[in-house]
Amino acid sequence: MATYSTNDFKAGLKVMIDGSPGAVVENEFVKPGKGQAFNRVKIRNLKTGRIIERTFKSGDTLEAADVVDVEMQFLYNDGEFFHFMNPGTYEQFGADKTAVGDTAKWLKEQDLCTITLWNGVPLSVEPPHTVTLKIVETDPGVRGDTSGGGGKPATLETGAVVRVPLFIQNGELIKCNTRTGEYISRA
Amino acid sequence: MTPDTAGDWQPVATLDVLRLRARILERLRAFFSERAVLEVETPVFSSAAATDPALSSFTTHYTGPLFPRGHDFYCHTSPEFPMKRLLAAGSGSIYQVCKVFRNGESGRIHNPEFTLLEWYRVGFDHRQLMDETAVLVTAVLAGHRSLATPEKLTYREAFERHCGIDPHTADHRALAGAITRHGIQTDLEFGHEDPDVLRDLLLTHVIEPNLGRGRITLLYDYPVSQAALARVRPDNPPVAERFELYLDGIELANGFHELADAGEQQRRFEHDLQRRAASGLPAVPLDARLLSALRAGLPECAGVALGIDRLVMLAAGAKNLREVIAFPTDCA
Numbered sequence: 001m002a003t004y005s006t007n008d009f010k011a012g013l014k015v016m017i018d019g020s021p022g023a024v025v026e027n028e029f030v031k032p033g034k035g036q037a038f039n040r041v042k043i044r045n046l047k048t049g050r051i052i053e054r055t056f057k058s059g060d061t062l063e064a065a066d067v068v069d070v071e072m073q074f075l076y077n078d079g080e081f082f083h084f085m086n087p088g089t090y091e092q093f094g095a096d097k098t099a100v101g102d103t104a105k106w107l108k109e110q111d112l113c114t115i116t117l118w119n120g121v122p123l124s125v126e127p128p129h130t131v132t133l134k135i136v137e138t139d140p141g142v143r144g145d146t147s148g149g150g151g152k153p154a155t156l157e158t159g160a161v162v163r164v165p166l167f168i169q170n171g172e173l174i175k176c177n178t179r180t181g182e183y184i185s186r187a
Numbered sequence: 188m189t190p191d192t193a194g195d196w197q198p199v200a201t202l203d204v205l206r207l208r209a210r211i212l213e214r215l216r217a218f219f220s221e222r223a224v225l226e227v228e229t230p231v232f233s234s235a236a237a238t239d240p241a242l243s244s245f246t247t248h249y250t251g252p253l254f255p256r257g258h259d260f261y262c263h264t265s266p267e268f269p270m271k272r273l274l275a276a277g278s279g280s281i282y283q284v285c286k287v288f289r290n291g292e293s294g295r296i297h298n299p300e301f302t303l304l305e306w307y308r309v310g311f312d313h314r315q316l317m318d319e320t321a322v323l324v325t326a327v328l329a330g331h332r333s334l335a336t337p338e339k340l341t342y343r344e345a346f347e348r349h350c351g352i353d354p355h356t357a358d359h360r361a362l363a364g365a366i367t368r369h370g371i372q373t374d375l376e377f378g379h380e381d382p383d384v385l386r387d388l389l390l391t392h393v394i395e396p397n398l399g400r401g402r403i404t405l406l407y408d409y410p411v412s413q414a415a416l417a418r419v420r421p422d423n424p425p426v427a428e429r430f431e432l433y434l435d436g437i438e439l440a441n442g443f444h445e446l447a448d449a450g451e452q453q454r455r456f457e458h459d460l461q462r463r464a465a466s467g468l469p470a471v472p473l474d475a476r477l478l479s480a481l482r483a484g485l486p487e488c489a490g491v492a493l494g495i496d497r498l499v500m501l502a503a504g505a506k507n508l509r510e511v512i513a514f515p516t517d518c519a
Contacts, residue, residue, distance in 0.1 A: 029295070030392075031391075032241075037291070037292070054374065055375075056374060058291070121514065122449060
């Protein structure tokens with residue numbers, strides 16, 4: 001596997017750190033006028049999401065991590081694995097619950113997600129930025145209220161719960177922002 | 188010109204900052220003019236190089252009259268050696284503002300080429316020059332920064348205060364213990380490292396952020412192993428008469444009570460070359476003309492180098508060197 005030196009480190013570079021794949025977040029060059037140069041590096045552990053701070057002597061190396069982001073279509077959830085397909089190659093991948101995490105509540109069949117693969121195995125799943133989902137449960141709205149002020153909780157077909165305006169009814173399709181978990185509009 | 192850089196012609200620093208830069212250079216020249224310190228110029232290209240293993244010189248090649256078959260030159264990392272030749276020739280106190288070049292150094296407060304102010308005061312020791320350096324920095328920053336009275340801290344006091352160890356007597360285990368106690372995560376194998384690497388780690392990670400807070404901090408009397416070109420005072424333990432000036436946690440200047448002993452200078456050069464070889468760094472020609480000048484006699488003097496880009500950065504309230512350089516190296 002290739003290695004990268006501290007000179008290569010820049011935001012987004014994928015490296016192995018403590019046996020886990022990581023992404024460089026920040027790399028600061030530190031050097032006394034007369035003395036040893038260091039790099040103070042922040043690396044996100046892609047398995048746990050935690051940020052690791054580590055100091056290297058300038059010129060030290062880390063092994064590259066075989067990590068790639070691929071757009072894939074969500075197929076179905078069999079209770080144990082979430083199955084995705086690369087629409088270009090038709091290759092299928094099963095992501096476990098750890099990899100999918102909180103993203104599960106936004107996953108609807110056919111939607112295109114970004115799958116991060118480490119050595120060909122799904123490491124994490126990013127849902128589409130906006131999704132269109134059906135409301136399966138919400139209190140009946142107040143008649144005539146179209147202001148959207150206040151709001152009420154609504155459960156979506158994938159399990160996510162979002163606040164929607166009072167005029168939104170059961171069975172309607174709405175657009176949501178998956179990054180903020182907020183209602184955007186009627187679909 | 189390549190298509191992807193063709194549109195990238197604008198300066199990075201604002202014109203206001205460039206005007207501030209020009210005013211600061213005027214102030215510096217006035218400061219030395221008032222004190223009858225002579226402005227000089229010395230060559231950027233030299234047949235000899237800095238031997239310090241922590242410095243990597245740019246090299247260039249000349250072919251033409253003088254050297255019809257070509258000659259390798261090193262771009263200076265500081266104008267120290269030729270300025271000492273002027274001092275040995277009887278120049279009296281001198282200063283220079285020039286570009287210097289250090290390979291491999293780029294970051295928030297590093298650019299591979301940068302502007303250095305270097306000056307030498309005949310008859311001064313490092314303590315007198317520390318005071319003058321603080322006066323100069325305070326004068327240049329007047330109107331931009333209000334600073335309390337400068338603080339003076341020996342290297343030992345700084346380590347005792349911020350790391351709880353005596354840097355002169357601490358062994359590997361004590362240095363490694365301090366590094367761990369301060370939560371520094373590193374892949375360094377402490378047992379295999381030069382103790383100075385561990386001291387530099389503590390200095391940069393733990394101590395420097397505390398230096399120069401609201402006032403200038405002068406750090407002085409360094410371990411002998413970090414003497415560079417400073418003379419050693421035979422105290423117990425002996426210390427190198429070297430100092431650095433800090434503001435906002437940033438090292439602005441490095442100075443020495445200058446080593447004048449040609450034999451000792453030659454031993455340090457040779458020691459540097461051994462360390463370079465041990466670290467797999469290229470050998471470089473040492474400056475025999477400097478040694479000759481020292482043999483002829485360097486007057487008692489102290490000298491200091493101050494980073495102008497960093498000084499302008501602090502005057503401008505900038506956080507990154509890029510904000511004060513018209514065309515940083517990646518836009519040059």
